[in-house]
Amino acid sequence: MLSNWVSNWPSSCWLRVQETFWLRSMVAKLAVGADVLVVRPLREQDAFLQLLTAANISFRYKPIMRIVPITEPLAAVERIRDLILQFAQFDKAIFISANAAELAIQWLDEYWPMLPEVQLFAVGQQTGMMLKEYGAEVLSPQGQQNTEGLLKEMPQLQNLADKSVIIFRGAGGRATLADTLTSRGAMVTYCDLYRRVIDPVSLVQARAEDCRCLVAHSGELLQAMGPISNKATMLVVPSERVAEIGHDLGYKHLVVAESALPESMFRAVQQALG
The missing domain is CATH 3.40.50.10090 (Rossmann fold)
Structure with missing residues (x-):
């Protein structure tokens, strides 16, 4: 029986299924007028996205880069x-x-x-x-x-x-x-x-997003996104070096996190959103 076959799956298989559904839900998340746009590469069990979700912060996840x-x-x-x-x-x-x-x-x-x-x-x-x-x-x-x-x-x-x-x-x-x-x-x-x-299709989609805050975990991601299109957009970055790139691209409102750790980036997003 199908139910017996499924019940005999190893726990590791169930974990992989759960992770797959979680990742797909993050990528497909449709938050109209989202507060935050995240563009870093796809990763399993993304603690930063989990923190945003737990805090009920609306976000769009558009991974523009693949590893x-x-x-x-x-x-x-x-x-x-x-x-x-x-x-x-x-x-x-x-x-x-x-x-x-x-x-x-x-x-x-x-x-x-x-x-x-x-x-x-x-x-x-x-x-x-x-x-x-x-x-x-x-x-x-x-x-x-x-x-x-x-x-x-x-x-x-x-x-x-x-x-x-x-x-x-x-x-x-x-x-x-x-x-x-x-x-x-x-x-x-x-x-x-x-x-x-860089995924050119995802990049075009990400550039077309309307958000209050862009989160760029690296200088390479920020450079790929290009010059700012909405002067009011906040930018959250993990270091002063990436912040300098943001300034060069026209961003006027920046928050520099203490580090690239999920908790630090999350606190910076909270600060950016006020």
């Missing part, structure tokens, strides 16, 4: 594999984002049943928590949750003479981290694990 793991060309995949096999030769490893941590864990788990003694760093607390759940010891900034905070707060990253550092990231990221580490004496290697791809 695409690097699976081609073959040369790029072989480079990732080679760097993973050489992982024990590095003194330090830095994980730029939760996406980088998730994909790196998959690669490391395949080739390293037990992680070698490489000192691990995460740019933000969310990325750090993902690595800790994997069982790794990881250091991350407690104050400023970004590259600048990592470079400023971590004493282990100040004097790097003759130290080798591998940075797990998305292709085409900022050079600030590598440039600074190199200036401190490090030999830096990039391991690009994914690409950020």
Whole structure:
């Protein structure tokens, strides 16, 4: 019987079904005259969107960017594999984002049943928590949750003479981290694990949205959205660096969150909406 078959599903399957329906409901959310527009990439169990929902804040979710793991060309995949096999030769490893941590864990788990003694760093607390759940010891900034905070707060990253550092990231990221580490004496290697791809259809739809507040979790997302169309639109961003991009695009009303953490961004939205 169908009911018996369904009742025998593993709990993990039910969890996946629930997550799928939740994600679809967020993407399809139709809030006429929504207060908030969120454009960051789709993710499972998005804590920021959950906070907006719990607070009964109307929002539209238009993910204009997709995170695409690097699976081609073959040369790029072989480079990732080679760097993973050489992982024990590095003194330090830095994980730029939760996406980088998730994909790196998959690669490391395949080739390293037990992680070698490489000192691990995460740019933000969310990325750090993902690595800790994997069982790794990881250091991350407690104050400023970004590259600048990592470079400023971590004493282990100040004097790097003759130290080798591998940075797990998305292709085409900022050079600030590598440039600074190199200036401190490090030999830096990039391991690009994914690409950020703008969805042109979603971008057109997002640009056409009428909202009181735009939430841009990164400078790349904000630049993709382009110059402001409604001078009254509030802008919520996770850092002063992204705020500068907003100013250049014509935004006059900005709120800078303490960090990119869901709770911080949520408080910034509340402040923006007054």
